[in-house]
Amino acid sequence: MKDIEYRCVDAARGGLMFLRAVPGVGLGERVRVVDSHGQERTGQVIRATEELLLVQVFEGTDHLNPEETWVRFLGEPFHITLAPGILGRVFNGIGQPRDQRPELLSNLRRNVNGSPVNPAARAYPREFIETGVSAIDGLNSLVRGQKLPIFSGSGLPHNELAAQIVRQARLPGEESDFAIVFAAMGMSHNEARFFEENFEASGVLGKVAMFINLADDPVIERLILPRTALTAAEYLAFDRDMHVLVVITDMTQYASALREVATAKGDVPSRKGYPGYLYSDLAEIYERAGRIKARHGSITMVPVVSMPSDDITHPIPDLTGYITEGQIVLSRELHNQGVYPPINIPPSLSRLMKDGIGKDHTREDHPRVASQIYASYARALEVRNLASIIGAEELSSSDQQYLDFGSSFEARFVGQGAEEGRSIGQTLDLCWELLSQLPRQELTRVSEADLARYYVSEREEAPAA
Amino acid sequence: MQGRITELNGPIVTAELPGIATGEQVHLGALGIVGEVIARERDEAIIQAYESTESLCPGDTVEALGHPLSVELGPGLLGQIFDGIQRPLEKLFSRHGDKLPRGDNEPGLARERGWAFEPNPALKEGQHVAGGAQLGTVPETETIEHRILVPPGIEGELLEIAPAGSYNIENVIAHVRDTHGDIHELQLFHRWPVRHARPYKQRDNAVAPLLTGQRILDTFFPLLKGGKGAVPGPFGAGKTMVQQQIARWADADIVIYVGCGERGNELVDILETFPNLTDPHTGRSLMERTLLIANTSNMPVVAREASIYVGVTLAEYYRDQGYDVVMVADSTSRWAEALREVGGRLGEMPVEEGYPAYLASRLAAFYERAGRVETLGDRRGSVTLIGAVSPPGGDFSEPVTAHTKDIVETFWALSKPLADARHYPAVDWTDSFSGYAAVAARWWKEEISPDWESTRAEALALLSQADELTRIVNLVGPEALSPAQRWALEGASLVKQGVLQQSALDPVDSYCDPHKQVALLQAVLKLYDTGRELLSHGIPVQELLRQPLLAEARRLKGLESKDDADPIADFDSRAENSLAELRGQYLRQQEGSA
Numbered sequence A: 001m002k003d004i005e006y007r008c009v010d011a012a013r014g015g016l017m018f019l020r021a022v023p024g025v026g027l028g029e030r031v032r033v034v035d036s037h038g039q040e041r042t043g044q045v046i047r048a049t050e051e052l053l054l055v056q057v058f059e060g061t062d063h064l065n066p067e068e069t070w071v072r073f074l075g076e077p078f079h080i081t082l083a084p085g086i087l088g089r090v091f092n093g094i095g096q097p098r099d100q101r102p103e104l105l106s107n108l109r110r111n112v113n114g115s116p117v118n119p120a121a122r123a124y125p126r127e128f129i130e131t132g133v134s135a136i137d138g139l140n141s142l143v144r145g146q147k148l149p150i151f152s153g154s155g156l157p158h159n160e161l162a163a164q165i166v167r168q169a170r171l172p173g174e175e176s177d178f179a180i181v182f183a184a185m186g187m188s189h190n191e192a193r194f195f196e197e198n199f200e201a202s203g204v205l206g207k208v209a210m211f212i213n214l215a216d217d218p219v220i221e222r223l224i225l226p227r228t229a230l231t232a233a234e235y236l237a238f239d240r241d242m243h244v245l246v247v248i249t250d251m252t253q254y255a256s257a258l259r260e261v262a263t264a265k266g267d268v269p270s271r272k273g274y275p276g277y278l279y280s281d282l283a284e285i286y287e288r289a290g291r292i293k294a295r296h297g298s299i300t301m302v303p304v305v306s307m308p309s310d311d312i313t314h315p316i317p318d319l320t321g322y323i324t325e326g327q328i329v330l331s332r333e334l335h336n337q338g339v340y341p342p343i344n345i346p347p348s349l350s351r352l353m354k355d356g357i358g359k360d361h362t363r364e365d366h367p368r369v370a371s372q373i374y375a376s377y378a379r380a381l382e383v384r385n386l387a388s389i390i391g392a393e394e395l396s397s398s399d400q401q402y403l404d405f406g407s408s409f410e411a412r413f414v415g416q417g418a419e420e421g422r423s424i425g426q427t428l429d430l431c432w433e434l435l436s437q438l439p440r441q442e443l444t445r446v447s448e449a450d451l452a453r454y455y456v457s458e459r460e461e462a463p464a465a
Numbered sequence B: 001m002q003g004r005i006t007e008l009n010g011p012i013v014t015a016e017l018p019g020i021a022t023g024e025q026v027h028l029g030a031l032g033i034v035g036e037v038i039a040r041e042r043d044e045a046i047i048q049a050y051e052s053t054e055s056l057c058p059g060d061t062v063e064a065l066g067h068p069l070s071v072e073l074g075p076g077l078l079g080q081i082f083d084g085i086q087r088p089l090e091k092l093f094s095r096h097g098d099k100l101p102r103g104d105n106e107p108g109l110a111r112e113r114g115w116a117f118e119p120n121p122a123l124k125e126g127q128h129v130a131g132g133a134q135l136g137t138v139p140e141t142e143t144i145e146h147r148i149l150v151p152p153g154i155e156g157e158l159l160e161i162a163p164a165g166s167y168n169i170e171n172v173i174a175h176v177r178d179t180h181g182d183i184h185e186l187q188l189f190h191r192w193p194v195r196h197a198r199p200y201k202q203r204d205n206a207v208a209p210l211l212t213g214q215r216i217l218d219t220f221f222p223l224l225k226g227g228k229g230a231v232p233g234p235f236g237a238g239k240t241m242v243q244q245q246i247a248r249w250a251d252a253d254i255v256i257y258v259g260c261g262e263r264g265n266e267l268v269d270i271l272e273t274f275p276n277l278t279d280p281h282t283g284r285s286l287m288e289r290t291l292l293i294a295n296t297s298n299m300p301v302v303a304r305e306a307s308i309y310v311g312v313t314l315a316e317y318y319r320d321q322g323y324d325v326v327m328v329a330d331s332t333s334r335w336a337e338a339l340r341e342v343g344g345r346l347g348e349m350p351v352e353e354g355y356p357a358y359l360a361s362r363l364a365a366f367y368e369r370a371g372r373v374e375t376l377g378d379r380r381g382s383v384t385l386i387g388a389v390s391p392p393g394g395d396f397s398e399p400v401t402a403h404t405k406d407i408v409e410t411f412w413a414l415s416k417p418l419a420d421a422r423h424y425p426a427v428d429w430t431d432s433f434s435g436y437a438a439v440a441a442r443w444w445k446e447e448i449s450p451d452w453e454s455t456r457a458e459a460l461a462l463l464s465q466a467d468e469l470t471r472i473v474n475l476v477g478p479e480a481l482s483p484a485q486r487w488a489l490e491g492a493s494l495v496k497q498g499v500l501q502q503s504a505l506d507p508v509d510s511y512c513d514p515h516k517q518v519a520l521l522q523a524v525l526k527l528y529d530t531g532r533e534l535l536s537h538g539i540p541v542q543e544l545l546r547q548p549l550l551a552e553a554r555r556l557k558g559l560e561s562k563d564d565a566d567p568i569a570d571f572d573s574r575a576e577n578s579l580a581e582l583r584g585q586y587l588r589q590q591e592g593s594a
C-alpha cells in the first residue's frame, strides 16, 4: 500500500483534507500529498471511518485542487530520523532540514508522538542548576529535569531571558554541559536571528538542534513541531546520556494553531474557543521533561508562554501553570521601570526548588532566606500600596523601612542586568544584605542561628572607635 | 462476542457489536487495547478506549470480554502503584522499560506471591456464612492485617475452609454452597465492578475528627473520618501539598492517593520519600499503609475518569475490613474534564462551559461513596474522600468548584494572595468552611482541652476583626485606628504567622499533634489578651509592639519539644512574667509622675 498513490480527495479546507476511505489505513498514519504542481506535503490521519478519512496537512491546504491531488499512505505513524548529527542543525516542524544541508542518515527512527512515560520509571529531579540570575537561583530555583515556563507578554524581554539562561546555565562550579534543543513556533525572522546570533556568540551553536517554524510558515506545522523537537531531546537525553535544555517558544502560538484545527474539525469549545482537550494536549508536551531512573541524561524545559493582554488567567498560561512545575512571570511594570530581568516575584514559583536547595545542594540557609524574602517583599508591596493611598510621609518608621527594602530589592536583586551572571553564593549574600535593611525582629522566617551568622547589624558595620 | 470497528475519533471508537451491554469491557484490534462500551445505538456500540488508539483501522476486530470494568481485591495492594485501570506500573516498568506499553493487560495482583493465611478459628465447617464474614487473615504488611471476607452477594453453608498455610491469591481457601445448591470456590481475592458502590449494613454517624497534624485543618476547619472534603485553589496554591500532608500524617489506617491527570513527578516524590518516612501513629514505614493510583496528565484521558472509581472501590474494600481509609484525589477537575471530553465527542448537549448536564449528579454520586458504616460483617469502617479542585483561572464560580462546594461538608479554599506571600498552607479563613465543627468539638473537648471551642472561636473572631480593620487602614491609613485596634491587628498577625502558617518542609512543624495545636494557639491568644489588658491600663501600644516576645511567639511552632523541655509552656511563663514586669514598671512610673 505504501507504493500506491490514490486520487481520493473529496474536499480541502482549513488545513484539513477529507478523503474517501482506503481500507487498512490507521489512525495517526502519515500521508504524503502531491498537489497538481508536483509539490509534496505531509499529513496525518486524525479521524477514520469506513467511508471517510480526515487528514490534517502540516503545510496547510492552500492551493490544493482535490481532483488533481494524489495521496500515498506510508503505513506508519509520524517518525523522525535521529542521529548525533542533529546537533548543529536546523530543521522544520516535521524534521526536514532547513539549513540547505543533506538529510540525516541513520537507521534510528522514532514516532514523534511517543508513548507516555511510565510514572514508575521516573526519577525525582533534585540537582540545582545555576542560571546566574538571582531572581531564579535564589527564589525560584531550577533543577535538572524540571519544566519551568516563562510567562510573558508582547514586548517583554522573554527572548533575552531565555537566551541568558541558555548562555549561563550550569551546575554550580562546573562548566556548562547542556545540549540545547530550540523549538520555535510562529517566530519572526528578527527573533530567529537574535537567537542564532546569541547561540553563536556564546559558542554553543554546535550543541544546538533547532526546530523552526517562522511567522510566515504554515500554521498547522506548529502542531507537530514541539513533538518532533522533544523526540530529538529524548533521544539526546536518554539514548545519548546528555543533559538537554529545551527552549520552546511560543506555546501560545501552538495553542492558537490547535484552536484553529479544532474549530475546523467542529470540536466542542470550552473556554475562549479552545478545545476541552487543550489541557491534556499541552500536558503531552510538557510532561516529556524529566529524569528517568538509571539514565544519565535529563530534559529540562523552559517554554515561553505569552499571556494575551498580560492576563495570567487566560487559558494558555492558566493550563500551563496547572501542568508545569512552577512559572517565572515577567512584569510589564518592572520592565517599564527599566528593571531587567523584570521578574515578578510574588506570582513566580518553582515547585521543585524544595529538594534542590539547602545543605548538600546550595547553602544551608537558602530555603529560609528565600521564604523570608518572599514574606518581606509581600509586606513591602502592601506598604507601597498603602503609601499610594495615604502618602509615604504618613507611614510609620518601620513601614518606611519596608518601602526602602522593596525598592532596593527590585533595583539590585531583581534588576541585575543582562550581562551579569551571579554565583548562588553571591545571590544569597545579597539576600542577607538587603534583609539587613529591616529590623532584626521582623525576620521571623529565618532562625536565630541564621541571624547570628548572616544578619549585618548597623552596629557591626560602624568602624570600631 | 466479536465485532468490527467502524469509526475512530481520538479515544472514541464506534464498532458494530450487536447485543453488547453498556459498561462491558472490550479489547480493540490485534494489540488488545482496553476499552469500555459507554453507549449503544442499534447495532453500534460506542466505546471509550483507555489507551491510545493510534494505528487502529476501521475494520479491525473488537472482542467483548463479558464483564464490566472491575478491580482485583485481595492481599498485595498496599505499597503498589497502579495505573487508572489497576495495572501494576512497577511490573510494567520492569517488563517494558521507560514508556508505557499498549495492550499489556497484566492483572493488578501478583499471582506468584505466597501469603500466610490464618483461618478464622471461630468458623466451623457446616456453618452458615454471608457476605462480610471473615474467613481468615493474611499479614499484608507489618501493620495491616488483611481480613479475607466472604464477598458481598455470596451466602450459604461453609463446606470447607483451608488450614493455615501459604497460599497464592488464586488458591481456593473455602467452599460455600448457596441455597440453590451451587458451590462457590472462594479465593484470597475477588473482583468487583468499580462503578458499583460496595454494599454495607447501614450508615453510621461520623464521630471522630480525621487528624492531619495541620493546624488550619484540624483546629479551624475539621474533617471527620467518613467525611467528604474538597481543596479548591488556583495553580500553585498548594492543593497537592495539602493532600500529600494528609497522606503523610493523617491518623487513618490506609491511604489511597489518586493522581488523576496531574504530574508524574508528584507521584515519584511519594514513591521515593514515603518508604523512608515513619507513620507517627504506628512507627512503621508510611508506604506500608499507602497505595497509589496514577493516571498522570500525559496518560490517556479516558482512564482518568476510571481512576477515581478504581480508587474509591479499593477504599471501600479496606473499609469493609473495618479500617479507616482516606482517599485523596488530585484532581477531580481532571476527572470532570475527561467526562466533558467524552461527552463532547459523543455530541452530547453541553450545559455549562462545555460540561455535560450530568456533571453535578456524577460528582454527588462519587462523594456519596464516602461515609462511616457498619459493614456487612458488623465492623465499623470509614471512607473519607478529599478531592482537589482546579478551577480555570482560579474562579470558584466555575461548574466543578460550584457543584463540589454544594456537596462537600469541609471546604478548604486556597487563596492566591496568601500563596503569593508564601503563607502556607494558603487556606483562606474567610472562604473555607466546615460543617463538622460541632461534632469535632465534642472530641476535642473530651480528649484534648475543655476550652477548645472558645479558643477556636476567639481566634476566628480576631481574624475577621483584623480583616475589617485592614480594609479601614487601606482607606484612611493606620492613624485612624485606636491603640486597641492596632493591637488587634498585631494579635491577628501573631495567629497567622505563629499558628496558621505551617511549612510542610519544616522538619519539626510539618506535623503538629493535637495537644501542641491547642497549646500553641492558647499561648498566642493569651499573649494577645494580656496585651489588651495592659492597654486598658494606658500602656502605649508602641511599647507592646516593641516586645521581643512577639518575634519569639512567631518562631515557637518550630521549636522542638523534648522530654525535659516544653518550649510552649516555657514561653508562656516567660511571657507572663515579662508582661507583668512591664505592667509593674509602668504603674510605678505613673505613680511617680502623679
Ligand SMILES: Nc1ncnc2c1ncn2[C@@H]1O[C@H](COP(=O)(O)OP(=O)(O)OP(=O)(O)O)[C@@H](O)[C@H]1O
Pocket: A321, A322, A323, A349, A350, A351, A352, A354, B233, B234, B235, B236, B237, B238, B239, B240, B241, B242, B262, B390, B424, B425, B426, B502, B503, B504, B505
Ligand atoms: N504547606 C506548605 N508548606 C510549604 N510549602 C508549600 C505548602 N503548600 C504549598 N507549598 C509550596 O507551594 C508549591 C505549590 O504547591 P502545590 O504543588 O501543592 O500546588 P497545587 O495547588 O497543587 O498546584 P497545581 O494545581 O498546579 O497542581 C509547592 O511546590 C511548595 O513550594
Ligand SMILES: [Mg+2]
Pocket: B239, B240, B241, B262, B330
Ligand atoms: Mg497540584
